[in-house]
Amino acid sequence: MSLKFEPRREIPAWLVYGTPLLAVALTILSGYFLFMILGLNPGATLYIFLVSPLETQFGLAELAVKAGPLILIATGLAIGFRANVWNIGAEGQLTMGAIFGAGIALAFWGEEGFWILPLMFVAGALGGMMWAAIPAFLKTRFEVSEILTSLMLTYVATLVLSILVHGPWRDPEGFNFPQSRLFTEAAILPVILEGTRLHAGAFVSLFAAVAAWVLLTHTVTGFQVKVVGQAPMAARFAGFSQKGTVWFSLLLAGALAGLAGMIEVAGPIGQLTPQLTPGYGFTAIIVAFLGRLNPLGIILAGLVMAISYIGGENAQVYAQLPQAATGVFQGMLLFYLLASDFLVRYRVRFQSTKARDAKPRPEVAAA
Amino acid sequence: MLNRRQFGLSVAGTAAALGVGPMVGRAIAADKLKVGFVYVGPVSDHGYSYQHDLGRKHVAEHFGDRVETTYVENVAEGPDTERVINQLAAGGCGLIFTTSFGFMNPTLKVAQRFPKVKFEHATGYKRAANVATYSGRFYEGRTVCGLIAGKLTKSNIIGYIGSFPIPEVVSGINAFTLALRSVNPQAQVRVVWVNSWYDPGKEAAAAKALIDQGADILSQHTDSPAPIQEAEARGIYAFGQSSDMSRFGPKAHLTSIVDDWTPYYIQRVQAVLDGTWKSEDYWGGLATGTVILPPFNPSIPEDVRALATKAVEDIKSGALHPFTGPIKDQSGKVVVAEGKTATDPEILSMAYYVEGVQGTLPK
Numbered sequence: 197m198s199l200k201f202e203p204r205r206e207i208p209a210w211l212v213y214g215t216p217l218l219a220v221a222l223t224i225l226s227g228y229f230l231f232m233i234l235g236l237n238p239g240a241t242l243y244i245f246l247v248s249p250l251e252t253q254f255g256l257a258e259l260a261v262k263a264g265p266l267i268l269i270a271t272g273l274a275i276g277f278r279a280n281v282w283n284i285g286a287e288g289q290l291t292m293g294a295i296f297g298a299g300i301a302l303a304f305w306g307e308e309g310f311w312i313l314p315l316m317f318v319a320g321a322l323g324g325m326m327w328a329a330i331p332a333f334l335k336t337r338f339e340v341s342e343i344l345t346s347l348m349l350t351y352v353a354t355l356v357l358s359i360l361v362h363g364p365w366r367d368p369e370g371f372n373f374p375q376s377r378l379f380t381e382a383a384i385l386p387v388i389l390e391g392t393r394l395h396a397g398a399f400v401s402l403f404a405a406v407a408a409w410v411l412l413t414h415t416v417t418g419f420q421v422k423v424v425g426q427a428p429m430a431a432r433f434a435g436f437s438q439k440g441t442v443w444f445s446l447l448l449a450g451a452l453a454g455l456a457g458m459i460e461v462a463g464p465i466g467q468l469t470p471q472l473t474p475g476y477g478f479t480a481i482i483v484a485f486l487g488r489l490n491p492l493g494i495i496l497a498g499l500v501m502a503i504s505y506i507g508g509e510n511a512q513v514y515a516q517l518p519q520a521a522t523g524v525f526q527g528m529l530l531f532y533l534l535a536s537d538f539l540v541r542y543r544v545r546f547q548s549t550k551a552r553d554a555k556p557r558p559e560v561a562a563a
Numbered sequence: 564m565l566n567r568r569q570f571g572l573s574v575a576g577t578a579a580a581l582g583v584g585p586m587v588g589r590a591i592a593a594d595k596l597k598v599g600f601v602y603v604g605p606v607s608d609h610g611y612s613y614q615h616d617l618g619r620k621h622v623a624e625h626f627g628d629r630v631e632t633t634y635v636e637n638v639a640e641g642p643d644t645e646r647v648i649n650q651l652a653a654g655g656c657g658l659i660f661t662t663s664f665g666f667m668n669p670t671l672k673v674a675q676r677f678p679k680v681k682f683e684h685a686t687g688y689k690r691a692a693n694v695a696t697y698s699g700r701f702y703e704g705r706t707v708c709g710l711i712a713g714k715l716t717k718s719n720i721i722g723y724i725g726s727f728p729i730p731e732v733v734s735g736i737n738a739f740t741l742a743l744r745s746v747n748p749q750a751q752v753r754v755v756w757v758n759s760w761y762d763p764g765k766e767a768a769a770a771k772a773l774i775d776q777g778a779d780i781l782s783q784h785t786d787s788p789a790p791i792q793e794a795e796a797r798g799i800y801a802f803g804q805s806s807d808m809s810r811f812g813p814k815a816h817l818t819s820i821v822d823d824w825t826p827y828y829i830q831r832v833q834a835v836l837d838g839t840w841k842s843e844d845y846w847g848g849l850a851t852g853t854v855i856l857p858p859f860n861p862s863i864p865e866d867v868r869a870l871a872t873k874a875v876e877d878i879k880s881g882a883l884h885p886f887t888g889p890i891k892d893q894s895g896k897v898v899v900a901e902g903k904t905a906t907d908p909e910i911l912s913m914a915y916y917v918e919g920v921q922g923t924l925p926k
Contacts, residue, residue: 252653254649254653258646261642261646262642262643262646358758362727362728362925363925371688371729371730371911371912372728372729372730372733372912372914373664373727373729374727374728374729375665378668391676393645393646460641460642463642464642464645465641465642466668467668469640469641469665470758471639471640471641471665472641472642473641473642474639474641474642474643505643506646509635509643509646509647509650510650512633512634512635512636513599513633513635513647513650513651513654514633514654516633516634518636519605519635519636519637
């Protein structure tokens with residue numbers, strides 16, 4: 197007997213929409229037992245985890261604050277992943293975007309001007325693009341794996357940030373503490389909802405995701421990206437440029453990640469600090485796959501991810517759940533969602549070795 | 564199921580606070596004070612966050628039913644900080660301790676939103692009507708360690724593992740070096756910066772590098788026990804940081820500079836209960852019990868032990884100030900004149916190395 201996975205030729209609609217619900221149900225069930233073993237009231241803890249983030253205006257705004265950068269970055273990454281371009285270094289591109297954006301904010305510190313924020317947006321996107329251009333160049337010119345180069349450049353970016361906040365960009369009135377001055381008003385994204393942290397960045401994310409969806413489904417460029425990813429040979433015959441696609445998807449992902457970084461420093465943080473993000477660039481990879489590499493799915497996936505983070509914090513605050521336990525719960529949610537997604541696309545078959553030898557079928561390796 | 568009852572209470576509070584907003588949270592706080600703590604590391608770091616959590620546990624014990632405590636650990640300094648602090652305030656906490664420097668600006672932002680909630684921020688320098696600051700005079704402990712090191716070193720090279728080149732850490736290096744050279748003018752201090760408060764891997768690597776350069780005593784201003792373990796393995800001495808780290812290297816561990824936040828936390832919680840809380844800047848040291856040195860290693864000779872014990876007493880009584888002039892910086896310039904002592908603002912903005920520290924301070 198052996199275990200085989202074979203792709204389903206047709207995927208029934210009820211399965212596509214039903215499995216995420218099943219995954220959530222399984223998470224709730226497992227969470228129930230997890231919290232019970234920990235000696236907590238399982239029902240109340242689940243409520244805190246999954247519902248409490250949605251109950252207040254502040255909570256909803258925080259959801260947008262947390263999901264915003266994830267959606268923005270994941271959208272860029274998904275387009276690359278569709279084209280088989282594996283940009284793992286969004287965290288570094290985000291950091292560079294934040295540095296470039298902050299550079300503008302600090303250069304015009306204390307000055308008024310409606311043009312400062314737009315300039316920061318442009319600088320942030322350029323910073324991310326510049327950082328993503330390095331793996332793109334190395335890939336197209338020397339065939340160097342973009343997985344390695346983009347990932348390693350993340351550490352370089354973090355160190356560049358560290359040099360700046362410990363050195364030239366350190367707050368002169370900050371007692372040598374490694375952080376920049378607080379940006380002045382002209383360089384801060386306005387808060388949209390009084391009493392919360394909801395800022396204009398959330399709309400940038402939403403707009404980017406919808407635009408990316410239009411790009412993928414309604415334009416030749418989007419078609420090209422998908423063909424290059426799924427059938428490189430066919431793409432070549434069609435005259436689609438492989439190198440052009442590598443450049444396009446890396447630069448786009450870099451720009452969006454850079455924007456996300458700039459929005460973080462101009463929004464919730466308000467200054468340049470040595471630690472800018474809790475790993476948004478890496479979490480966004482999960483979000484991209486959770487959203488099935490579809491920008492509209494990514495919006496949902498980003499929100500789910502944000503709920504699990506904020507719910508985890510709430511569970512610590514209100515139920516004294518240890519942080520490790522919130523991590524376990526979050527891991528279960530992701531595991532069930534991704535596993536069910538896999539089972540939607542592939543059928544599990546048990547078959548004897550003989551039968552397999554006799555009748556070859558289209559197979560994939562168990563991934 | 565031990566936690567059930569306690570949990571039922573907090574869920575009731577949660578539902579009310581979440582459902583109807585901060586107004587109800589305050590109503591609950593009126594009969595029972597909720598105290599929140601935000602930690603930068605895991606409570607299991609055996610260092611800085613561990614000590615703060617120990618303080619929280621003592622608060623819970625001391626006040627019993629009158630107080631309820633809660634905490635969030637491993638909170639990244641970044642966009643998430645403000646939300647966590649806000650959740651605590653919205654959840655009905657009347658007093659919130661934010662225990663890392665990087666929480667400073669988020670604490671102030673949340674404090675503006677919740678003017679009736681009291682906030683206490685550790686190691687920062689910005690205050691508001693409802694935001695107090697507190698810290699420890701860790702450099703006082705460093706002086707005692709410096710004396711011990713000066714007497715015990717044979718290679719005359721002391722390794723010092725630094726976190727970030729901020730005044731708190733730099734003043735510690737300087738206090739240590741001044742005391743070291745007061746008993747052993749030949750001794751030098753070598754500093755390695757790891758740019759992290761808690762990174763066992765980097766701290767161990769720094770310890771190895773310093774030992775390879777001939778250091779026979781290590782001092783650290785980072786929070787993991789990794790350097791102590793490295794010193795134990797290589798058969799040299801080391802000073803622990805934040806908590807009593809003797810169990811990680813019984814032979815190597817000379818003493819630790821322990822932060823004990825319990826007296827301060829109890830005092831501040833009491834002040835809120837009494838309605839006498841005011842925004843202040845608290846800076847406790849050996850005298851207030853904020854900084855304590857656990858028992859010295861039995862292998863320290865009697866005369867060195869006596870010297871160290873006397874230094875502790877003199878600092879407590881005020882007879883000895885760790886920064887007494889003349890103090891020269893690395894270039895030989897006098898920074899504290901003879902007969903003077905460094906003022907608190909001078910210590911809090913210290914951005915130079917004294918004579919005897921090798922290398923240059925990262926700028």
